[in-house]
Amino acid sequence: MSTSPFLGYTSTDTHEGLSWAMEGYVNDYGIARMGQALYRKTGEKRYREESQYFLDRARDYVHLFDAEAGFFQGRDAEGHWRVDSARYDPRVWGYDYTETNGWGYAFTAPQDSRGLANLYGGRRGLADKLDEYFATPETASPDHVGSYGGVIHEMTEARDVRMGMYGHSNQVAHHVIYMYDAAGEPWKAQAYVREALSRLYTGSEIGQGYHGDEDNGEQSGWYLFSALGFYPLVMGSGEYSIGSPLFKQVTVHLENGRDLVVRAPRNSAKNVYVQGVTVNGRPWTSTSLPHSLLAKGGVLDFRMGPKPSAWGTGKDAAPVSVTQDDKVPAPRADLLKGDGPLFDDTSATSATLTSADLPAKGGVRPVQYTLTSGADRTKAPAGWTLEGSTDGTTWHTLDHRSGETFAWDRQTRAFTIAAPRACTRYRLVLDGESTLAEVELLG
Secondary structure, X not given: OOOHHHHOOOOOOXXXXXXXXXXXXXXXXXXXXXXXXXXXXXXXXXXXXXHHHHHHHOOHHHHHEEOOOOEEXXXXXXXXXXXXXXXXXXXXXXXOOOOOEOHHHOXXXXXXXXXXXXXXXXXXXXXXXXHHHHHOOOOOOHHHOHHHOOOOHHHHHHHHHOOOOOOOOOHHHOOHHXXXXXXXXXXXXXXXXXXXXXXXXOOOOOOOOOOOOOHHHHHHHHHHHHHHOEEOOOOOOOEEEEOOOOOOEEEEEOOOXXXXXXXXXXXXXXXXXXXXXXXXXXXXXXXXXXXXHHOOOEEEEEEEEOOOOOOOOOOOOOOOOOOOOOOOOOOOOEOEOOOOHHHOOOOOOOEEEEEEEEOEOOOEOOOEEEEEEOOOHHHOOOOEEEEEEOOOXXXXXXXEEOOOOOOOOOOEEEEEOOOOOOEOEEEEEEEEEEEEEEEEEXX
């Protein structure tokens, strides 16, 4: 944590750093959504600012995408890939990845599925990548054990699933099937969901029923949601992604006393494809279902059939995503490049100061900035002014704060510049002598 917030990723200095980073971006999205909810509830400015910061950070996964290799892989603090792109093999386990390989983390950006699709060339590119994932067999070969030194049980379990690289026993795989909704090919999600439900939960003897670890109820949770016909693909969004219901009718008794009835009267082992959906009698064309709607109770009707349909393939039918256009995500970057403990991309060092010239190059236009407290939070500033100038003589107040606190040591806090403007010089003037570990201008 001393460098990750400033680099935008967890470097190879951390064991299995890519896994820490990719899962962290999912967490950032959840924190952002919580901040939005707290702002709506309280109106406190801080929650809005911090939710903006974390929502942008949720797109930092792009820093770990090796476009030449076509996969996410680890990089060091200087930005070098752990493996040369030309020699990269996504079948190799370990190193950057926790109990999986490069294929296992090829789709770990459910919070920004459209941005991820753009990395692969668009929705068609994402669909092609998913097709390749399910077509590439996991062999559990000793040639691919990587840093583990021997074949581990996750490798053999993924092999035994016989669904390509999809290892249902492994947490990192659970959302992947539903990414077909984001790729504009939901019928493939429907087929794979039903295959997993029909093949991977069979048997009643000890050791059967679950294909792998039941960590924190992961296997049961996946089954229950998927059997109902929807799944929380984008954690924290308050929405579910539609798959293929397993039963002809299920009634869920909600804690508010109401019932949610899921009906699929033509459901069968052959009729696994969704032809249409209605919610309380009204047609539903999106693959995304709001929790707020289902929590009210009612009737969710699925019309099933034996062949894929065009349902859920519309332009606006995909799950919720941070990115809303067809561009590769470009999260904010630190505009400061200089020497000294305030600009060295680590909270392990600090400086005591009353003011600091901020080394921004050219006429940059920051929209947010961060301050990080040092090893003793009580020495962090309570008030300050961020100033900008175009000539080094006349200074304009860009942001002023007072009565601020840092809750813990080495805490990074984000602040929004209400009226951003391009300046050639920036400085931070504190209300008194204080200690900081890091300063960033984000734009």
